Amino acid sequence: LAYWRQAINIIDDIVENGEQYDFYQAVRLLNRLSSTGSSENKPELTIRPDLNIDYPQSDIENINKLEGDRGYEILTTFFGLYGVASPLPGYYTEELLDEEWEDHATRRGFLDVIHQQLYPLLYQAWLKYRFSHNAIETSGEKYWEIIFSLLGLPEEFRKFGDLSGTFLKYTGIINQRPKTQSGLKTILADYLKPLNVDIEPCVLRKVVIQEQQRCKLSIENNTLGSNTVIGEQVNDRSGKYKIHIGPLSIKQFQSILSDKKQLKFIQTISKLFMVQPLQCDIVLKLEKGSAQPICLGQSQYSCLGKSTWLVNQKNEEAFNVTLN
Structure with a gap:
């Protein structure tokens, strides 16, 4: 019997199974989903470490929807100033855990201001050298220029739209010498x-001899066996x-x-x-x-x-x- 896979709602799947996603994949998908909406209603994307000292099983602890459908929050288990992977002394995380127990989050909020700059920079550094994502998903012109330069594609051939991409398949053969x-x-x-x-x-083809190279008696190109050709055309196979x-x-x-x-x-x-x-x-x-x-x-x-x-x-x- 044929098996038909049911279509997946990517938003629901990311929220329900966030820990199964790679960090960069999750950020990429959420950015892609948010780019489909209008600029006024563009969802937020908040990234911060999970406040925990347990040994993590994945890069992402979970992904939550923000209140009022304002966007999404990713809780990570790496690269944070607190949590299990923090480079700071352990008592920083312990004090933040005590504050959370008492429903205080002032100091954690301050550190999260830094995280809101760190994680996007980390993602941008990862994305910088992903040519396929930049060239296709974000239509980065400079990345197409690099790809076509590796192919040796002249400027006039880069304006063929979809046809230009077809050349990429044959890069190895085109660059052979x-x-x-x-x-x-x-x-x-x-x-x-x-x-x-x-x-x-x-x-075989007929090639027209240029005017200055034609034989003219007593004037030019009239040395037998050297530069004399009778007529205005010559056979050529090259x-x-x-x-x-x-x-x-x-x-x-x-x-x-x-x-x-x-x-x-x-x-x-x-x-x-x-x-x-x-x-x-x-x-x-x-x-x-x-x-x-x-x-x-x-x-x-x-x-x-x-x-x-x-x-x-x-x-x-x-x-x-x-x-x-």
Whole structure:
């Protein structure tokens, strides 16, 4: 039989089972809960040591609600100026216990003024180096800057919102030196799985020769075997590669064309991964017979130059679509 776990009210659970929570986890959760309310009705969070000399079983003795639902009080068993972990002589705690027995709390209240500064500082020191909490929960921009710097992500790629976070998964591969064809293939294959991905390097292309480098008789660039090239273009295989994706069903093909985020990731990671900028073509390979003839009135999306074919119903060809 399937077991369905009943939803937990986190506030009730913290109050009822406070001693089972880690101190930093409890403070973090209570701060998160208080941040959801308005600033005028924001609950208080009071932290002070438990006035006791018994050996503690956990960092938190208990968590209580303040009167009038003003907030919460955490009673800890460590880092206090009184209690079992106090650095002060034991008679300080003993005198405070005597005062509490007589319903006096003046001196304890004075020490708690110090605790209200000490415990938040302790929590902030712990939180400072928790990058995940600061970057995600509090949207700390400086922590994202540190994370992206470790990744080597240029400034222009840090403005892609959710897409930027996707790069973090591939930090190890992106930072590898030297850059390899298999490294880029590994990233794209993982992102696009279960689709097949292949990289074709050294693709032939035509490169326009700059005006000042062209051969001009009796003027410049006219030494045979050194700097003379006839024409305005030259063949080149060092500046272009292709990313082959497929074979794809027509449904997968339409999904990639319509998913702008997916195409943007492929283009962006290709630029980011390369040390030198290279021209890149994305080639979508369709399965044999998957291309259907265009027919007006069909619900299937047809875009001239991308997903429109003039074929018959018995077509068995495999078409490729190249995206620059």
